[in-house]
Amino acid sequence: MVSFVSNAPVAYIIAVLAKHGFPSGIPVFGSASKPSPQSLQLVLRQAGVTPDNTLSVGDSSKDVLAAHAIGIPTVAVSWGYNSRQQLECAEPVEIIDKPAALEDxxxxxxKGKITYKPRERPKGYINLPRSEFNTPSPAVQLLKVSDYYKYVPGQRDPYSARILTFKESKEHTQQSIITDGATDDYFYDGRILRGxxxxxxxxEFMGKVRSLLAENNLEGETLVIAAPNSMPEYCYRTDMNALLAFNVARNQEHLHYIRERVISRVHPKEAAHSGGSRFGDEQYTTLGFKEIELPKYDNVVILDDITTSGSQGNAIAKLVRHGGMQGKLYLAVLGKTA
Structure with a gap:
């Protein structure tokens, strides 16, 4: 049995399938909060099938990781959301480059020739020992550009809206952002408007973060590192926090950036808006410190877009210390939830 799972509404999925000649009656699951292990398990229960009898076909690294979480083999297709290189990081059973190969x-x-294979990666990362999960976090000074206000119907804070635009940009390629002038378009009054x-x-945010650091008079040499998102960086078209950190430090005296990610989300973390907790063990079990030789710095700035409770910044700070980095620790954010 073939089923289609999408974030789109069911009626939209059916219309698209019909346009491409698919017969009616194919099971369709829409608005599925895809891809996540929880939504995938729900789909399997609704379809009445078991993971052992399921093959996932997806075009994103998120699809592959969601299937890994419940032991389902994945065939990834390289003509969709993520590049072949990004898909390889998620370790599907196979990657195909031509639609004609999918049926085969x-x-x-x-016929039983494709079976589930567990992930071998990620390697080369230091994880925080479980014995340190409940130990006090090192001192971290919060530096915020401004407050962030969650969206409320009828109320729109312009600065908070630009933070959301920044967050949305990770769904676009770096070339489209830097070279092609991609915009945050939106639907209004029956029309798609240019954003x-x-x-x-x-x-804008590069300049604001530079000013923020200058205003706080950080003494000595400062390393700027990017905080990760809820998924590994290869799940997005562009690692925007890393791109921002690079541009903040570029050509700036006493500011430094390392192209290899120092802190990564090595395993997916359930996003807070989907019901996941910002607290507890999940921060520690999903973060990794890259095993690389680093110079000594007087300051380490963890750069993130939004912070609410500060739990991610504290978890990263604890991992940074465990990885051997010294110096004063700062969490610099574009917005602190008000």
């Missing part, structure tokens, strides 16, 4: 791989699964360019928001 489905038949191979039905703010992602590049202008990146440039």
């Amino acid at each position: 791989r489905i038949v191979a699964f039905e 703010t360019t992602f590049r202008s928001v990146l440039t």
Whole structure:
């Protein structure tokens, strides 16, 4: 049995399938909060099938990782959301580059030739020992550009809206952001309207973070590192926090940036808006410190877009210390939830 799972409404999915010649009656699951292990398990229960009899076909690293979480083999297709290189990081069973090859791989699964293989990665990361999960976090000074106000119907804070535009930009390629002038378009009154360019928001925040650091008179040499999102960086088209950190430190005396990510989300973390907790063990079990030799710095600035409770910043600070980094610790954010 073939089923389609999408974030889109069911009626929209059916219309798209019909447009491409698919017969009616194919099971469709819409508004599925895809991709996540929880939504995938729900789909399997509703479809009445078991993981052992399921093959996931997806075009994103998120699809692959969601299937890994419940032991489902994945065939990834390289002509969709993520590049082949990004898909390889998520470790699907196979990656195919041509649509014509998909039917052959489905038949191979039905014949038992494709089975689940656990992830071998991530390697080369230091994880915080469980014995340190409940130990006090090192001192971290919060530096905020401004407050962040959650969206309320009828109320719109312009600065908070630009932070959301920055967050949205990770769904676009770096070339489209920097070179092609991609915009945060939106639907209004029956029309698609052109929004703010992602590049202008990146440039604005680069300047604001530089000013924030200058105002706080950080003494000595400062390393700027990017905080991770809820998924590994290869799940997004662009690692925006890393791109911002690079631009903040570029050509700045006493500011430094390392192109290799120092802190990564090595395992997916359930996003807070989907019901996941910002607290507890999940921060520690999903973060990793890259095993690389680093110079000594007087300050380490953890750069993030939004903070609410500060739990992620504290978890990163604890991991940074465990990884051997010294110096004063700062959490610099574009917005602190008001």
